[in-house]
Amino acid sequence: MTTEIDNHNWLFKGRCYKLGHDVPHAGGVIPNPLITAREFDPQKLIPHLFAETDPGFHQRVKPGDIIVTGRNFGMGPKMNGYIAMQALGLGVVCESMPFLAYRAAVGVGLPVMTDCFNVTELCDSGDELEVDFRSGMFFNHTRDIRKEYPPLPDALQEIVALGGNTGWLKRWWQQQQTARQ
Amino acid sequence: MGMTAVEKILARASGRASVAPGELIEPVPDFIMIHDGVVLAARQELDALGITRIANPDKVVMVTDHDVLYNSELAVRRGAFNRAAARDWGVKRFFDAGRGGHGHVFPMETGIVTPGTLYFDNDRHCTNVGGIGAVAFRMGTEISRVLATGSNWLMVPHTIKLVIKGKAQAGVHARDIGFVIGAMLNEPSESSGVEIDYRILEFTGELDQFSLAARVSMCSTPTEMRAIGVFFPPSAEIIAYSRARTQQPFEAVYSDKDANYESTMELDVGRLQPQVALPGGPHRAADLSSVAGQRIDHAFIGSCGSSMWEDLEIAAGYLRGRRVAPGVRLLVVPGSEQSTLRMAHEGLAQVFLDAGATILPAGCGPCASGRNGLVHAGEVSISTAVGNGTGRFGSREAKLFLGSPATVAASAVSGCITDPRALTSH
Numbered sequence: 001m002t003t004e005i006d007n008h009n010w011l012f013k014g015r016c017y018k019l020g021h022d023v024p025h026a027g028g029v030i031p032n033p034l035i036t037a038r039e040f041d042p043q044k045l046i047p048h049l050f051a052e053t054d055p056g057f058h059q060r061v062k063p064g065d066i067i068v069t070g071r072n073f074g075m076g077p078k079m080n081g082y083i084a085m086q087a088l089g090l091g092v093v094c095e096s097m098p099f100l101a102y103r104a105a106v107g108v109g110l111p112v113m114t115d116c117f118n119v120t121e122l123c124d125s126g127d128e129l130e131v132d133f134r135s136g137m138f139f140n141h142t143r144d145i146r147k148e149y150p151p152l153p154d155a156l157q158e159i160v161a162l163g164g165n166t167g168w169l170k171r172w173w174q175q176q177q178t179a180r181q
Numbered sequence: 182m183g184m185t186a187v188e189k190i191l192a193r194a195s196g197r198a199s200v201a202p203g204e205l206i207e208p209v210p211d212f213i214m215i216h217d218g219v220v221l222a223a224r225q226e227l228d229a230l231g232i233t234r235i236a237n238p239d240k241v242v243m244v245t246d247h248d249v250l251y252n253s254e255l256a257v258r259r260g261a262f263n264r265a266a267a268r269d270w271g272v273k274r275f276f277d278a279g280r281g282g283h284g285h286v287f288p289m290e291t292g293i294v295t296p297g298t299l300y301f302d303n304d305r306h307c308t309n310v311g312g313i314g315a316v317a318f319r320m321g322t323e324i325s326r327v328l329a330t331g332s333n334w335l336m337v338p339h340t341i342k343l344v345i346k347g348k349a350q351a352g353v354h355a356r357d358i359g360f361v362i363g364a365m366l367n368e369p370s371e372s373s374g375v376e377i378d379y380r381i382l383e384f385t386g387e388l389d390q391f392s393l394a395a396r397v398s399m400c401s402t403p404t405e406m407r408a409i410g411v412f413f414p415p416s417a418e419i420i421a422y423s424r425a426r427t428q429q430p431f432e433a434v435y436s437d438k439d440a441n442y443e444s445t446m447e448l449d450v451g452r453l454q455p456q457v458a459l460p461g462g463p464h465r466a467a468d469l470s471s472v473a474g475q476r477i478d479h480a481f482i483g484s485c486g487s488s489m490w491e492d493l494e495i496a497a498g499y500l501r502g503r504r505v506a507p508g509v510r511l512l513v514v515p516g517s518e519q520s521t522l523r524m525a526h527e528g529l530a531q532v533f534l535d536a537g538a539t540i541l542p543a544g545c546g547p548c549a550s551g552r553n554g555l556v557h558a559g560e561v562s563i564s565t566a567v568g569n570g571t572g573r574f575g576s577r578e579a580k581l582f583l584g585s586p587a588t589v590a591a592s593a594v595s596g597c598i599t600d601p602r603a604l605t606s607h
Binding site: 038061079090091098099104107153155156160165166168169170172173 | 205338402
């Protein structure tokens with residue numbers, strides 16, 4: 001497993017997209033009808049990411065860009081919005097996240113760091129950021145700021161490196177088959 | 182440093198001497214529960230990966246409680262799919278429509294869940310079993326991993342202690358207390374010093390006044406406020422109740438005196454009057470007197486918050502010899518098939534039917550994403566549902582109040598929101 005974690009790209013370099021506090025998953029991240037319809041197809045979700053608050057978001061972002069949020073990001077245990085972020089190659093750094101929202105993000109393989117105290121005071125939308133989700137290092141090159149935050153825990157890096165729960169299960173099953181032979 | 186009861190249960194299931202909040206563990210649950218709404222997605226995910234067997238079929242409990250009556254073509258297909266899944270996976274404890282009832286109620290009544298049990302469930306209302314001194318964790322869509330491997334990762338939650346003081350007055354039900362606790366937990370953590378997200382809420386203090394059904398009722402609202410679990414130290418009476426219903430050995434688990442609590446709250450229940458939750462959420466507690474006389478169209482007694490035998494008995498006390506008011510429809514949804522049968526044997530079914538209520542099959546009733554017994558725009562409902570967010574069961578233009586089984590029954594016969602103390606219960 002170390003190989004998969006080591007080979008995974010944990011270092012994100014890109015633009016900052018800053019959000020405030022208390023952005024809920026339903027409506028704030030992705031429109032609620034897609035959540036209740038249990039839409040999990042990334043291609044169908046991507047055009048609607050932040051559609052109610054920042055139309056056209058998906059057309060402006062590039063892989064490696066980082067969403068920075070305030071406290072209590074993504075309220076709700078559902079994962080539809082994180083599926084779209086993961087497919088776009090984005091990472092998330094937030095001041096806090098309800099635990100089940102965090103769990104949902106990890107479960108779809110989204111690189112995410114939570115409990116990053118006051119991080120929204122260290123950056124603005126458009127800043128050039130660099131974040132290492134494995135070590136917790138946060139750089140704002142625009143403002144020349146360096147900060148260390150709690151990284152993604154070791155035990156969860158495996159799930160993210162494998163692309164989420166389904167990827168984890170796929171590899172687990174392959175190992176079971178190999179062990180049986 | 183000692184451990185809380187939930188920490189002890191998690192340590193036991195993880196094969197460790199101790200666990201502490203924040204640690205990531207992989208406990209092996211005593212059993213796994215999955216309900217009718219999510220079997221399809223879980224099986225499709227596993228099938229697509231070629232995983233056609235599950236880790237331990239004997240440890241799986243499948244329940245049909247969300248859409249018992251198959252209120253859509255999709256539900257009919259799903260019912261057939263679920264039966265095939267149970268057969269192919271070899272799940273013997275498959276409680277199909279009409280066989281068990283509500284998955285968060287009947288397992289306590291039949292001894293599947295006892296004090297000290299740990300189980301994993303796809304649904305967050307599994308926290309109900311805290312009422313019997315057990316603990317369960319919501320896995321959501323990750324239930325597929327639990328089915329395939331028998332376990333999953335878990336972060337050990339912090340525990341908050343809630344000290345109950347005083348004795349509830351006659352007419353004040355556990356659900357009323359739950360709404361008040363919801364309001365307390367809704368206070369911003371910056372001012373209250375209590376953060377409930379992903380915490381266990383452990384009750385202590387004057388608990389002898391609360392029966393099993395009352396304790397289960399009080400698990401409901403904290404769960405809506407994002408507690409990951411609720412825990413009551415089981416009384417001697419509850420242990421005896423479980424012993425009479427199970428074949429499996431079990432040991433009740435209690436917190437150490439020097440256990441670590443993240444914060445402590447207190448509630449004097451003696452000063453409380455009957456409550457309602459105003460439309461918008463179960464934490465919107467208000468004295469019932471502030472809305473007394475509000476006309477209603479719809480009333481519903483049931484859901485995992487209030488559907489044990491005692492809840493039905495309390496409601497029947499206000500319906501016996503009375504009729505549901507003209508213009509009001511009252512739905513009664515027992516928590517288990519066992520309760521439905523007992524209602525027939527002991528005359529409660531007659532009481533409800535004589536009053537003009539409609540008895541639905543055991544399960545979630547209207548509360549589960551609103552599949553039956555819905556409300557129309559402009560209508561007013563009072564119910565014991567777990568939640569009353571906008572559109573919970575029907576039109577977004579309806580007003581949904583919550584109350585105790587006593588309040589809902591008293592309101593149904595009066596045609597308006599009514600303090601149960603205004604009526605004689607018999």
